[in-house]
Amino acid sequence: MKDAIFILVAVFAVGGALLTAASQSIINAALGLLLSLISIAALYIFQSADFVAISQILVYVGGVMVLLLFSIMLSSGSTDFFKNNPAMKVFPALLIVVVFAGLAIYALFSANLTFYPGQYGPSTREIGNLFLKDYILVFELVSVLIVVMLVGAGVMLRKELVRKAVASDGDSKDEKENKK
């Protein structure tokens, strides 16, 4: 029974990813990504990583996917649903990807890793402890990064800045005179 659900989830995860890879429509690709992300969260739950799974849904579904959808809606014309994601030469990409996947699976089976049966249990407290003890520096750096990211994204999309960039493409003389 557990395996049946697992196989279902796995098929969704890989199928979503394949939909993303193969879809001619950007919105369908986004939906495939959504499906894949949710299924990956489910795979986390299979491995007793509930906190990570919920984080995955919160950040990816609630954040990244919404942003992606926003960008799709803001950037592509809303009429041409089905052909706004053109592909380039497919064959060499397919070749290289298949070779890569083959190598990776070869590496997996030739590596001779020893595995232990996993243990189930709550993880939130341990993750918190790790973040505040061993990985405190990383944690702080990530928060700094996020602040920088927020400020950066805000600055990048400021109206005046964009306009200025457009203006300086054409003629920068006017600006200099304005400054005087």
Add this chain to the structure above:
Amino acid sequence: MTSLLSENPNSYLIISVLIFSAGMFTVLTRKNILAIIMGIELMLNASALNFITFSFFRKSTLYSGHVFAILIIVLAAAEAVVALAILLAIFQQRKSVMTDDISDMKG
């Protein structure tokens, strides 16, 4: 090793490889920057899945894998925000999000 697929690490790792390959294929073939970003997200997720799998099956009391998965999630979110901000800025100027149209830097 148990006979259950869901308790066999290799099944997770193979799923991860497939998702990663799909992401790579997306990045390789798509012209739309948005699709490329999606491919990158797929690759990041595949690697996070690997972290969790190794954390669970190699030494389950060690939660560092979870920490790294969370870091990947957070950094992916940050990356997506910046990438999409850049994308929108590009779109405002050029009215296009296809990589062919913004390859001014080519030799």
Add this chain to the structure above:
Amino acid sequence: MDQVAQYIWIIPAAPLAGFIINGLISFSWGAKSSDFHKKVSTIVSPLVILISFLVTLAVFIQMVQNPETNRIFSQNLYSWIKTGFIEANVNLVLDPLSIILVLIITGVGFFIHLYSVGYMDHDRSIIRYFAYLNLFTFAMLILVLGDNILLMFVGWEGVGLCSYLLIGFWYQNRNYAIAGMKAFLVNRVGDFAFIIGFFMLFWGIYHYEGVPTIAFSALKDVMGKMPEWYLTIVTLMFFIGATGKSAQIPLYIWLPDAMAGPTPVSALIHAATMVTAGVYMIARMSFLFIATPMTLTVISIIAAGTAFFAATIGIVQNDIKKVLAYSTVSQLGYMFLGMGTGVFTTGIFHLMTHAFFKGLLFLGAGSVILASHHEQDILLMGGLRKKIPITFITFLIGTLAIAGIPGLSGFFSKDEILWQTYITPNVYIPQLPHILWIIGLATAGITSFYMFRLLFLTFFGEFRGDEGALEEVHESPFIMTIPLMVLAVLSIFGGYIGMPEALGGSNHLHHWLSPVLSMKEAVEEHGAGHFQEYLFMGFSILVSLSGAALAYIFYILKPSIPKSIGSKISGLHQLVFNKYYIDELYHATFIKGTLGLRMLLNKFDQKIIDAFVNFVAVIVKAVSRVHGFFDRVVVDGLVNFVAAFTQYYSSVMQTWQSGMLNRYLYYILGSFIMAYVILRII
């Protein structure tokens, strides 16, 4: 682990805090800084060093009380790099070796900071100065305290940076700025070798020993499987790194120029601490060097050469700081000579005593310079002893110490080196110890000669400067003379902790250090009585005294002799006076070489390409006069040809740089797959 070990982090942290405070003041106010800011800076900077010193002292006291087996204190601050290949922690270690260095850095450093308060009082960038000085102390402490090569390298580069900053401290003067750059570039050569060395060492550890650690404390136990030829290359690379930082042949040329910096900087960085980093590095990695007799031989030869060579240059220099600079190079040669014997305590001993007396001499020189209003030429001084008595007495003590007059610190350490040089057999060249000993002894005599020359010319005789300048000479303020006095006391008594058994001492230093250093058994306990040792001491005393006497004859009794000798052998004199034209040699080979290549290319450009262009132009001009139509055809044709040619050529490259993300990813993936296939499958 003792309680006190958990405070080790304070030792580097305090100077860092000082640097941050000073840096912030300097950064926020800079030129606008008020007296208040200056006061804060001058109080904070020595204070932080004092804190470090006191902590070190506390650790030292604990260390002395502990039994010999329990004298290594370490504190692990952070897990820095952790891969399968190497593991590096930010781990601070105080053991009997590093604590000596830390005591010197913080102790001598504190007094030099104090001295700087007086010396730099009127400089408007004093806050920046103290910021650099604190940063230097921090970097030097990291170098010394770090428990692995990578951390040591962080400090190594840090001191290099500070040295550069401080040499070019008065960067408004173009020559000084260039001197800074020269120091930086020359150091870079050495550092490059150092980097190669430690990369090779990492690889060797990984390949031969199969352990990921690079911590010194752990390395000692895992070494053993690495073949000697490989280790020799590694240690030679390290030694080249040391020649860069510690000013040995052939990379010593930056040190004399480094005197462009403020004098306390010369005292702290270019005499007492930074330049000895190479010596320390060899001592720290003694377990590597002891296993490679070839490297030790090379070190001995180069060290003896440097010592002698620099000493001869020192005879004829007229700039007070330049004399001391060459003397430093020469003394560093001595230290390396000691290291080259394989009995590393001798080098460390000399390092310590040298820090005291050379720091003292530099500070004294600074005091002289300040007293005589920034006059550095000793030919324009003379008779200053009555005007600046404290400086004179302390300078005299320093001179006696460096010249190896018995009873002062320099005597013991220098003698120990010479003695060990003589008795340590060499496996490659049996006669080498004797040759080296003779060179060393000669160097000792020359050292004594030029130091006394300096002393006599500066403090004795008649004043030779401008009229009336003597009246304005005045003793330095109290804050500058106190460090002088303290260092003078240390110069006198610092040697007694390493007094050899032959003289009734017990060589504490040797027993203190021997647990942490791997070295050849010193021939201390060799029972045939101390007769030979006494004899050798007698030799060196004799040589030192005769050097001093010669200087007395030349510069006090018959001041005309030097000139007549100089004119008789003017060729040699010129050669030595111009530092054997080494700078010119480097200039002629490396710099001229580069410039020459450029000139050649330039010539090619001018003579052939330009000529071709001119030729075409002339033809076109001529033809255009004949007919406009023809003109258009030829010029346009040429242009189009060039364009087409460029286009064809670029179209080849263009396919690679397509501006398409996907293509780039193809390259990345393709190379990745190829690398994987090559490394793993084939």
Add this chain to the structure above:
Amino acid sequence: MINLIYMFVFSLVYLLLLALTAGILTYVERRIAGRMQSRIGPNRVGIQGILQFIADLIKGVQKEDIIPADAYAFLFKIAPYLVFMGVFLTLVPIPFGAYTLMEDLDVGIYYVLAMASYVVIGLMIGGWASNNKWSLLGGMRSAAQKISYEIPAALGVFIVVIMSGSMNFQKIVAAQGASPVDWFVFRNPFTFIAFNLFFIASLAEGNRVPFDIPEAESELVSGYNTEYSGMRFLFFFLAEWGNLVVIGALVTCMFFGGGSFWYEWKISIPAPGRDPIVFEVLGFLWFLFKTFFFVFVIIWIRWTLPRLRIDQLMDICWKYMVPIGLISSLGIVIWMYFIPENSTIDRIVRLTLTSLGAITVLYFKYRVYKNLKITKATIYANPFV
């Protein structure tokens, strides 16, 4: 296997109950709205019009399921289900009683926050797939609003998590007590702020007035659901009213002591005499009472306040609520560090806050009675007309 079937049946029951509750709430809302606007409201179908929602349901099912010609059919179809799924999934960890809950998740609150994102996706997709400018605008506004207000809500939750030391709902309820003095809302000033932050942000996340910009009828026709009709349209509304229950339940759990029953604390029945089932039922009812009180408050707010402008909406979130949330989450840490639980200061603060709350409620009741007396409109206080 048995477990799975049990879960399936249980969630079906939940689903039906939620649908029923949401349906009844539509009726209740219209009745209350009627009272507030001096009219009667639906009273024709069934006794007092109680079956009105079933009539609406039948009407909705009968209608033709229109999909606009230029819409993206697949997305257009799944959007309402996504929205409904997002609301329904949040019910999983909410404890209606000590045993009456679907799954005792270790990451309870975090899970609830995460599930809200499905709603966002659903609304955006719905708005976009309709291929209608108003719908698109409504969907995007809704997404922007929900993402923005998730931050103050999360900060409010954060404070509660710090106070209770766990994200598990049972433990959060257990960290509080039965008496109002022990409720988180009256624990200290910062938790009180957290309650306000969470409640207001929840209103915004649920697209309720005064934050119903996404569907603002007067400017966007009806926002993201303009093109929907029939059953799909009803699904959006099911989700909206279901969300009311969720908000009420969350607030009750996190700030008002959940289902901890008063008598457990007050009357000391000897332990053998305690019947767990009785207490479970009583606790469940007590929980429902609190929940529906907050549902009433939300409805009340809807018919009292005017709608905000979009820029005011964003200003309130980013310029006021987020900074306040950040400051109070710092404050709660300091507070917990310096003032241990059950110290004198802690008790004084709790009592003061509780009595202030009680005084406010009583004064408000007095005002209502006074106004009713003056206007002689007592008929509108009577629920059965």
